[in-house]
Amino acid sequence: MTTDNKSYSNLGLKDFFLKREVMVIIVILALLTFLFASRGVNIILTIFIDFAVFAIITMSLNLETGYTGVPQFGRVAAVIIGAFAVGAIPGRIMAMFMGLPYGVEYASDTVNFRLVPEINQVLAGSWLISLGFLIFSLFIAAICGAAIGWLISRPAIRLKEGYLGISLLAFGDFFMWVGHNWNAMVGGSVPVSVPDPFRIFAGSRFMVIVLVIFVIAFLVFTYLQKLHRSPFGRSLRMIRDNDLSAGAAGKNIVSVRTQSLVIGAALAAVGGGLYVLYVGSAASIGFTKLTFTFWPWAFMMLGGIGSNIGVLLGVFVLVILRTMIVIFRSQWFGFLLQIGIDPLWLEFTLMGAVIIIVILFMPHGLVPEKVEPMLPKSRVRAVMERRRLAKEQGNQS
């Protein structure tokens, strides 16, 4: 083997383990094994669900912030809309077909607690209806999310960096209060229950939910990877890196940014809808900007803005750490309990510390965004080969 050849050959085993992605994955696996050994399988499933839901939301944030350069500080708005859509619409449609009350009274707590079990019975009876219900829920969540994403982007989209982020933040909170006060939609402070399309799996319901959310998260991931490489993805990055030159090259900046916001909002709404289906009720007061805007930002910053793999790893690491604070709060933080302090607040300390440490010492995150060639390597090679052949033929003739 010549030295020339060596540089092109695969990485050695040592280099492989020194790659950041691999190191992070090893840490994640070690933590998971530790949790599995000490607390059993249920905690692992909970972590997986949190991971998958937040992975969808954070990847949608990454599309808007990492790819497009829109500082999306109002992520929670789209998530809430997805949650409300799933809480309000599919259940009502089921009630309508079954001849049950489906108007304003559907959301009132005295009616709702009798309605939903009836709907659940129908869902548990037929897997076709269950599947249809699930798909329709996610579809309606995506549609509503996209609509709201478009609406919010109207006053904000022409603004620059900080202005934009702050206007989005202001709109994010508004929807939580709407949901909390408008009883006719999802019950306000006494939230509606959501019919459960996974009821049909009885005992293994939890497992199936994990699987379904995982599959959807994977689909979102593949879609975003494709989008990243597509011409649209390239114009997104072009606008992010230099909007002036993108405008000069004929890109319609406002329209491309709006499209990105609409796609991102639809994906985040699907995340919110899945979360509501898993929890089983649409409590609007739980959708605070702390959980659904600032956590995803922390995930994304730790993972690496603009890199989807990094985002996934960031979500995984922080979700595990967060769960560990909850589980081991009395064992590890007993000294806090002694002076009356609930160690659960350490969650916010962790979130803040992660953001600050990443910004100060690791600005590009765990897995920095890589500059990718426009075409995959194999196609570049094929093109080069064809050219070489053409040249040789030209020489021969």
Next chain:
Amino acid sequence: MTPWMASGLVYASGLALTAGSITLLFIVTRTFNFAVASMATFGFYVAYTGVALYGGLPYQYYPLVFLFGSFLGIVCYFGLNRHLLRRQAAEITLMMSTLGYDLLLLSFIQMYADYLTHSYGLFPRRVTLNTHDFELFGERAAAIILPVIAIGLLTLLHQFMTKTRFGVAMRATIENPVLAGASGINSDRVYMVSWIIAGGMATLGGAFMAMAMTGTPTMGMFTIPLMFAGAILGGLTSLYGGILGGFMIGMTEYAGVFYLSQQLGPWVLGYRMAIPLILMAATLLLFPRGLAGIPLGKIIEKRFGRKRGESA
């Protein structure tokens, strides 16, 4: 004064100070300070701790509130903002860094509230500070004292910026940092002083707002969109614009809720946040640079210029 106007004035003075704090930091250091949220809550807790443990009126603790805010500002500047400014970080990075600081402060506030509950048997999670208020000229004292303090502080700041050497140096740095540095102004000190003033203003604003609303550990988190709305309404280009914007947002919210709930019924109360947000969205749609971006001079010239032209 009607009750809504009294609480509106108190609340709007608080929002004016916090919005002014955001604007000041933005024009000096390009930093959108998220930490205003938790700084404001801390301001309320300093005043509350004083009143609950040592008695007296909330007003007598305001100097302490201001000092504590300055301390929080200095910590943020030396621990975080300074390094990023030296690195010439992007606006978004600066914004995110203060968000991290804000979350740290939020967790400390929550722990402090737990500690107060445990060690002193207080109930710091739902506080109405205005029960400690007194009457002045037949009105709630807060409705008179707080706007006066706010205006006094603004006048003081104005004098400081226009009359003192350091204030002039600060304005020079705002106008053109490079040129100011070249003429021997220590921009590091300018940034530090602006963090001190802005921190104090933010905490004081929080202490003001607690006189009109229920004080909770997440008080700042819930009102931060309105503080930013005020700053954006003011245009983020001049300190006075920010203070005016915050004041307008606060007053519009109270006046709008009062008027609409009389017209439409009490259900409007739940959507009170929509009023300032609609005001902000409308301003952004019409004047993307805020109130300060309205070309008043041009409009007047156009209107009256034409009229003069027609008559001539």
